[in-house]
Amino acid sequence: MLHFGLKKIRRLVVEKLIDGRIQHEPDRSGNIDEKNLLLVGKITVEEVIELIYATKGFQYELSKHHTLPVIDVHIFKPEKNRIKWYIKCYLVGPDVIFISVHH
Amino acid sequence: MKIFKEGEKSRGICQTCKKLVPTTFKVTTVPLCSGKGKVDNILAAICDQCAHLVSIPQQSTPRIREIIASRKRSIEARLPRHLLDILILAGDKLEMGSPESLKDSLIRYYIAMAEEDKTMIKNIKKFSESDFAKGTSDRLSLKVNEAIYQIFEELKAKTRLSKTQIIKGLILQINQDILQKPTKKLIENLRKIMLVSV
Numbered sequence: 001m002l003h004f005g006l007k008k009i010r011r012l013v014v015e016k017l018i019d020g021r022i023q024h025e026p027d028r029s030g031n032i033d034e035k036n037l038l039l040v041g042k043i044t045v046e047e048v049i050e051l052i053y054a055t056k057g058f059q060y061e062l063s064k065h066h067t068l069p070v071i072d073v074h075i076f077k078p079e080k081n082r083i084k085w086y087i088k089c090y091l092v093g094p095d096v097i098f099i100s101v102h103h
Numbered sequence: 104m105k106i107f108k109e110g111e112k113s114r115g116i117c118q119t120c121k122k123l124v125p126t127t128f129k130v131t132t133v134p135l136c137s138g139k140g141k142v143d144n145i146l147a148a149i150c151d152q153c154a155h156l157v158s159i160p161q162q163s164t165p166r167i168r169e170i171i172a173s174r175k176r177s178i179e180a181r182l183p184r185h186l187l188d189i190l191i192l193a194g195d196k197l198e199m200g201s202p203e204s205l206k207d208s209l210i211r212y213y214i215a216m217a218e219e220d221k222t223m224i225k226n227i228k229k230f231s232e233s234d235f236a237k238g239t240s241d242r243l244s245l246k247v248n249e250a251i252y253q254i255f256e257e258l259k260a261k262t263r264l265s266k267t268q269i270i271k272g273l274i275l276q277i278n279q280d281i282l283q284k285p286t287k288k289l290i291e292n293l294r295k296i297m298l299v300s301v
Contacts, residue, residue, distance in 0.1 A: 020104030022161035023148060028118060030156045031136040032167055039159065041168030068116050068123060092114050092123070097158055 006060045009074050010052055013089060016096040017049050023097045038101040048101060051085050054078040065090060073099065107146060107160045115157040117150040125151045126158070133159065135171070142170045176252040178245040180270035183238025189274055193281040197294055208300045211251050212293075213273045218254045226279070227272030228262055236271040243270060 016022065024039040026032060037043040055078040065071040076087040088100040107113070107128045117124040126148035133156060134141040145163040147156050159167075193209060194202030217223045230236060247255065258269055280289055 020106070020161060022105075023113070023115065023158035024161070025116070025118075025158055026133065026156050027136045029136070030118070031134045032142060032159065034136050034171065038161070039164060039167065040171055041164045045161070065116060067118050067121050071116060071123070090116075092116075095113065097115060 006055065006057055009060075010055065012091060013052055013074065013096050014049050016091070016094070017045050017052075019094075020045070021095040023095050025097060025099045033100075035102045036098060036100060037103070038098060043101065048087065051078045051080060051087060052076055054080055063088075104162075106162055107148075109146060113148050113158075115148055115150075117153060117155055117157050119153045119155040120150060124153075124157065127151055128160070131156070140170055140174055142167050172249045174249055175246045176249060178247060178252070178255060178266060178270070180243045180245075180267040181239035182241050182243055182267070182271060182274070183236075184241050185238075186236070186271060186274045187241050187243065189278045189282065193277050196281050196285070197290065197297055199294060199297055205297055207245055208297055209277055209293075210245055210270065210273055211247055212296055212300065213277060214247070214251055214255050214258065217258055217273065217276075223276060224258070224262060226276050227258075227269060228264065229272075230275035230279075231264055231268040231272035233275070236268075236275060239267075245270075 022045065024033070024036055032039065034040055038045070038048055055076040059077045059079070061075040061077070063073045063075055065073050071090050073088060073090045076085070078085050083103045085103045086100055087098070089096050089098045109128055109130055111128045113126045113128065114123060115126050116122070128146050129149045130144055131147050131149065132141050132143045133145060133147060145166050146160055147163065148158040148160070149155070150157050190206040190209065191202045194205035197205060199205060217227060255269070259266065262269065264272070281293070
């Protein structure tokens with residue numbers, strides 16, 4: 001599995017966000033995760049793009065998917081207007097799939 | 104923006120099969136994780152192997168937001184009888200039919216107004232601590248939508264008052280505006296607002 005740096009990942013995720021190739025994981029029971037603020041419409045795609053661009057190197061982590069550890073999960077933890085954000089996603093084919101978008 | 108179609112294929116991690124699976128977009132009903140409702144007829148990616156829900160596309164967001172926004176929340180407060188009477192009298196003063204049905208709309212409007220009105224916030228604090236606000240013999244249960252509920256929560260945080268204190272303060276502001284020192288302009292405006300909100 002190839003591991004990309006923040007710069008490359010940021011570009012890939014933002015490209016998919018701009019193209020609207022966005023999906024969201026449900027919670028573990030298969031329900032709508034109301035804490036995912038992008039899924040429930042409390043934050044816009046444009047705002048998520050800004051947050052991803054605002055993420056500095058030390059605010060990015062590479063992790064593994066809790067269900068399938070061979071899948072890389074990208075965690076962005078930017079801070080904007082003194083609010084700390086937590087954005088967790090992975091890439092599958094042409095799409096970005098979000099696990100969490102909350103603060 | 105990519106728009107997924109019903110029957111279109113995709114891939115995702117199925118939490119039941121615990122692997123990357125092919126999925127098909129289907130129209131389905133998905134419950135909210137809070138247990139407070141469900142969203143009907145949204146497109147979602149379903150696992151081709153076990154029929155478990157794998158993902159929800161961004162295009163389903165407006166329907167989800169609409170269901171969450173229309174969900175009714177409840178604000179409860181214990182009040183003295185005379186504060187409930189003030190609400191009924193204020194509704195009566197607007198001369199628009201049943202004052203009982205106007206009282207909830209009046210408080211909801213004042214919650215929304217208070218959010219950005221520093222003078223009103225100051226008044227709420229002052230009124231809620233007055234002797235006239237004392238007492239807990241009756242109960243008010245106010246049904247509000249998610250947006251008003253969030254504004255109310257922000258008011259609580261801004262004023263550091265309890266739910267009951269804020270409701271008491273708002274009712275005494277209504278008393279001031281509609282019963283004690285009414286202006287023709289304010290009453291006219293309130294009539295128009297109540298006309299569309301009741």
